Amino acid sequence: MQSSELSVQGQNLQTLYNLYVNKRLAVNRRYQRKLVWSVEEKVKLIDSVIDELPIPLILLAQRKRGGVETYEIIDGLQRLDAFFSFMENKFSYNGKYFDLDTIGDTKARLDASEITQGEDKLSRSESLAIANYQIPVSIYRDASASSIDEVFRRINSGGRRLSLQEIRQAGVLGSLADVVRRSSASIRGDGTFSESVILNAMDKLSISRRGLDYGLSLEDMFWVRHDIVAQEDIRSSGDEEMVLDLVLDAVIRPWPTSGWQNRDVAYGIQRRIRTASPEDVNAAIDKVGVEELHQRILSVVGLINDVMSGHGSLGRHMVKLETYEKGTQRQFQAVFAALYSLTFEDGMVPKSHDAVRTVLDDFWGRKGLSIPTGGSSWGREKKKSLYPSVKKNLKKAFYKPDLQRAATQLNSRMYVESLLQGPVTEEPLIELKQGFCVLSSPPVEDAELFEQIMQTAVGMANQGKSAEGLILIGIADKPSAANRIEQIFNVKPLAIHSHLAVGTLEQINHLGYDIDSWWRRWQEKIQTSKLSKEFANSLAHTFRPVYYDELLLWEMKPKSVGKPITYDGRFFVRIGSSTREMTADDFLSHMTLHFS
Known part of the structure; x- marks a missing residue:
């Protein structure tokens, strides 16, 4: 230095x-x-x-x-x-x-x-x-x-x-640290799309303390509500250690030992044990994809949340004990691993929330199902014998539908909420659009929308060498637009922090398309647009449907290709939350500042 x-x-x-x-x-x-x-x-x-x-x-x-x-x-x-x-x-x-x-x-x-x-x-x-x-x-x-x-x-x-997990995570780059950090924040409720957040917003993203009016209540967090992780452990990032174990169980086979030394090795800290190396762990995550794995974890957690909605604590439901001071981390870990495998390895979906909840009732009181207790490592041999039994029992509440439908309709509520947490309206790398139609009588396709989005995508990519943006379609920019969509399409808006989700399915159906045909249409439009081939292919790959409960949203994540790009020979950048066209001279100055 x-x-x-x-x-x-x-x-x-x-x-x-x-x-x-x-x-x-x-x-x-x-x-x-x-x-x-x-x-x-x-x-x-x-x-x-x-x-x-x-x-x-x-x-x-x-x-x-x-x-x-x-x-x-x-x-x-x-x-x-x-x-x-x-x-x-x-x-x-x-x-x-x-x-x-x-x-x-x-x-x-x-x-x-x-x-x-x-x-x-x-x-x-x-x-x-x-x-x-x-x-x-x-x-x-x-x-x-x-x-x-x-x-x-x-x-x-x-x-x-710092706690052990805070030391592991501090300043670490790589797929494991990325997915653990992002998933943990999303589950707690303090996830944000951007890594950089203004200090003014931090009170909304921090845990409340006695005498301080912060945004997040420990009692309302998923982990505490369901008696999985104790409150004091959340403060020292025990929830992130829990997520770390879930990630390793999701991508490493055979299932790895869960213990502090194994966790250290996964982060590249030398220990005298034989376990999955950082290279093995990151390669396994990259095979799935950081973004995909992040959303998978949130979808399983979201499923559990929905299953227990209105029915109390998962911990108390599956473990009939009087006290939960230490939580039910290992019981949850085993159930999570089974649900993850059923959903993403076997392509199955729940018959109903009631069916899953019925199977989970006094789950750990069943014959042959027992969890090792104490603070020692949870060995791979124990998991090898236990996890298949847990999965076999939970499988009774699942069935195998049409695979494409199952993948398309995965509920990403927790994921979307994390994207829209924080000062989104001031963020140059986030753009929200209400939908694909002009809200006229009758509504018609917005002929200017595609060009606007392409210019915005280029402007986001031109923010710098490592810039990555988010364009989310199906979020009303103001209440009047949400009210108009409700009148025209009979869609009840859903509040997400300070935003209103209105969805897009009714709009694309009105235009004569279903989800798959609209998806293909826009990917083809992006790939044949006036973008460079490299950026167009990258952008088209990120365009995909995302469900927020019953509402269909679409996301697109423009990412820098490491050099400035143009659209139709024109220069675009993001200034605040607006997309601006620049002259060649101004763009040259911008390029020197952000890409040199």
Whole structure:
């Protein structure tokens, strides 16, 4: 790491808060943890500021986000959140709140009713002293991803030690880390399409704590609701360790031992055991595909969620015990492996949710079905004898339908919800479309839509060498469009966070197509369009149907080919959430900035 990459300077909280307000502080979720500090920890930090004690430095990496210079937080996420949440009156210090009239940014937000002043205020001079408090800030300019990863690995901020799974995941690249990270976040409810999220959105994506109004409640999470993973284990990424075991069971044959040493080896940490190597694991995942495996995992979890909807905890349903402090992780793991195999290896589907739930009732009280207990490794030989028996019992609730229909109608509710979590409307790499029709009377095919989507896809791919975007069709851009679709096609919109899913099946049926013919039509249009052959083939491959309950959506994921591309000889880029055409000179400057 070259010294020229690093600059160190003192910045006061007022300056840092201005970056925050203008959404120029970002969190890379590939290696950063959630917000985990309690109110007590945050108050201690404010106490240090008031007593003028030194604070550990903040580490930032300079980045470009949507054409705007931003700063990615390498270390200091918890501290910055504590400072800014105090300055926004989300908690008090000794019963007193920061005076929002002290600095321009908090006063402007107060006047706009974006934040509210607490009743008992600190004095203006005390508040100003806090706002002017100097913090050492180190900024990496033009730092490589590998150097940032290495720095993060060496940091243990705030005296809070990382768990084994957090250490495994921290800054790691590769298919295993990718699918574990993404699937875990989606199941918890804090999944996002983009790895980079503005700090302002992190409270919506973090676990609530006593006295803090965060977005995610532990009690509402899949793992806790179903007595699978204990609450305290979620905080230390025990749910990600659970997902890691599910991933390994899904792709490795024979089923591997589940134990901490085997998990370490899968991530490339040397241990004196014989187990699947990182190369073997990543190759097995790549054979399925990271995106495909991610969606498969979510679909099985979603199926279990649907099966138990309105019928209580899965853990209590399949294990008739009085206490669940340790959860039912191994029981769930075995059931998951069987459901995964029935669905994706045998091509079967449930006869009904009731049928699956009936089979799962007191499942682990059946003769011949027992799970090893304790914290030791769960050996492959035990799995070899147990998993087929679990599958045989669950198979009673499944049948084999038409294979194509089964693949097409897989419910991807949890997957779609994870895509639309976070500040989607401000994301340059996400575009939502209501459907394929102009909502006239009668509705007709939108003749301009294909061209618009191709230009958007090119603009997304031109964001940089590693850019990957998402175009999702079947999501209304405003309530009036959703109401109009309900009037015309009798489709009841479904709320997904702040968006409305309206589906597209009725529209394509109205135009005289079924799912398969529409799918082929658009893939052919993409492949024969005015795109380069390389990009067209890549884009066409990503266009596919996705179900959100009974609503048919379509997704497309434009991905950079490592160099700038054009559409019909024209230059397109994404500026904020809009697609813009550029002149040749402007595009050359953009290309130099993002592809050099």
